[in-house]
Amino acid sequence: MRGDYSADVVIVGGGYTGLWAALRVRELEPASRIILLEADICGGGPSGRNGGFMDPWRVKYFAMKAIMGSEETIRAIRLSVRALDEIIDFCSEHEIDAQITRGGGLWVSSSHATENTWAPTVEALRSVGLGENYRDVSAEEVVELTGSSRYVGGVFDAERGKAQPALLARGLRRVALENGVEIFENSPVTRLERGSTPIVHTEGGRVRSSRVILAAGAWLGQLHELRNAIAVVGSDMIATERMPERLADLGDIDRLVISDSRMMVNYYRTTADGRLAWGFGGGSLDFGARIGENMHSISPRPAAVAASLEYHYPQLGLLKVRLSP
Ligand SMILES: Cc1cc2nc3c(=O)[nH]c(=O)nc-3n(C[C@H](O)[C@H](O)[C@H](O)COP(=O)(O)OP(=O)(O)OC[C@H]3O[C@@H](n4cnc5c(N)ncnc54)[C@H](O)[C@@H]3O)c2cc1C
CATH class of the missing domain: 3.30.9.10 (D-Amino Acid Oxidase, subunit A, domain 2)
Structure with a gap:
């Protein structure tokens, strides 16, 4: 991405987190301008090349409970179970053949x-x-x-x-584009300028937006706030x-x-x-x-x-x- 832009929401990272977030924001705020910046191609990271296991969070029960307490853990696990059905419904509604079987x-x-x-x-x-x-x-x-x-x-x-992870990621990208999300691939974010209206920089470009969703997965460890957490x-x-x-x-x-x-x-x-x-x-x-x-x-x-x-x-x-x- 080159040039100056402003958006209502800017998303850094075009994996599952970034793409689902873009679609959710679109649902909540139909008129908003959403810009997504991806360093590679959408799904180029783990989202497009993982094992393709569709698993709810049940096996993380103890780890989650230690962090979130019992009630929140149970709620989150229930939501993760529901998410599996929602992925299947979403794919069928938008004709994404992610080769899902259960x-x-x-x-x-x-x-x-x-x-x-x-x-x-x-x-x-x-x-x-x-x-x-x-x-x-x-x-x-x-x-x-x-x-x-x-x-x-x-x-x-x-x-x-199980699902074919790349087909799911690329399908999400297609639906996001159809819903007016502006996606810039091959556009690594080089700097996040903090402030009341943060500015997200790329090589030769920048986006001003009061809301920034950081969805860069493991790469977020490069942010000093998260370095010790990842x-x-x-x-x-x-x-x-x-x-x-x-x-x-x-x-x-x-x-x-x-x-x-x-x-x-x-x-x-x-x-x-x-x-x-x-x-x-x-x-x-x-x-x-x-x-x-x-x-x-x-x-x-x-x-x-x-x-x-x-x-x-x-x-x-x-x-x-x-x-x-
Ligand atoms: C080998 C492997 C197998 C796995 N198997 C499974 C499995 O079977 N089931 C399962 O549920 N999970 C599995 N996972 C985990 C799963 O893939 C991740 O939890 C999920 O993909 C995370 O999605 P995400 O969108 O948060 O991050 P990512 O998919 O990592 O997406 C982050 C995106 O941010 C982009 N990015 C990075 N830096 C920048 C920057 N500076 N500017 C702009 N963009 C940037 C990256 O290119 C990437 O596309 C596996 C992971 C791996 C690595």
Whole structure:
């Protein structure tokens, strides 16, 4: 973006937060001028290239309760459950084919050290009436459902679903444009000038607006107010080549999303075009939220990511994996 603008609301970041915020502001204030500035393309960050798991916030119950207290946590979790339905309704209303399916998922453990770690959370959720979606499953059933003999236990969550994240982000962008949101891509914000009417600067441009929504995800750690509150940790994903026939032999994984109980979680699912998308948690750390190339390009540890998939599914005989930058 170049030149001088003024707006009623300026949004920094065109991921899910920024795009949903733009649409919500449009709904509340139909006549307002909304400008969204995105450094890359909308969805170019994690919103367009995440695991695609549609999960409400239930598993964050204890962490949220410690921060927000019980009542707010329960309210927020209920809203997050509703959000899943709302995403589906929104996509159908606006003809966004984000390849959403809702076949449930498993929370599994692949070692005895992490076995049953979900139990206190599930129990607490059940005690406050938020656990109706969980079903306890035996170790044998987990192996049967996942097709991996590495797992020693798990719990089934009927509510989980999956989406193609980039199609959702690009669909949101299209609807935002149709609703008069002015979107400038390839326009990194370089400075936020604070004041009663803040000014948001880009290289060669600026927007004056009394309201600024900061929706730049992990990049917000570059703001000094947030620097100590954000730790940027990478998570690498690989996608196999198309292999629908081989995936069909692996239990029920085409229907499910699966994540394990490690602190740096591993997660995976199949894609609509018959690949296995495998996420391997706990990669690079970028100190001071200076987000470098290691977070964007080909994984810096492809062998470790592929080995982890190979370990769980040796029967796939994965000689080749295609890395998804
Ligand atoms: C590998 C991976 C897998 C994940 N899997 C899942 C999952 O399966 N399910 C799930 O619910 N969540 C998952 N997440 C988390 C999820 O992707 C994020 O919570 C979500 O995308 C955050 O959306 P956001 O809009 O807040 O931020 P982002 O998507 O990070 O968007 C922020 C945007 O701000 C832009 N930006 C940055 N700096 C500037 C600047 N200076 N000026 C203008 N724009 C700027 C960026 O380019 C980016 O597009 C995953 C994340 C990763 C990284």
